[in-house]
Amino acid sequence: MAKKRAQPFEYVEPIGPRVLVRKDEPKRETKGGIALPDAAEIPTITGRIVTISAMVEQDDEMPLRQYDKILFHPKDAIPVDFESDNQLFVVPVEDVVAVFRRKDPDQDVG
Structure with a gap:
């Protein structure tokens, strides 16, 4: 009898009040243009x-959507061993501290 080969996983679905986040690359230069050495440990907590x-999708009170850029507290973020670069993390929604939004040009400020 031939042994079945394990099929690779195709996607990760977070369960409960969690989101799957692709962490942003760590910055290698400051805004002022100063190059940072590779050894500098600057935690990246955006993604x-x-x-x-x-x-989360069914919760009307939760303003998170797929592809949102977020700021999150990394303490309880769980790394997902799914990709070789390991940039995916399951993050509890209570650790999402901000969502980056663009101002809608049609919005009336006044």
Whole structure:
């Protein structure tokens, strides 16, 4: 009898109040243009939401959507060993501290 080969996983779906985030690349230069050495440990805590759980998607009070750029606290972020560069993390929604938004040009400020 031939042994079945394990099929590679195709996607990761967070469960409960969590989102799957692709962490941004660490900065190698400051805004002022100063190059940072590779040894400098500057924690990157921004990223893009790749997938949201069904619980988050159904919660009208939760303003998170797929592809949002977010700022998150990395303490409870769980790395996902799914890609070789390991940039994916499952992040509890309570650790998402901000969402970056562009101002809608049609919005009336006044």
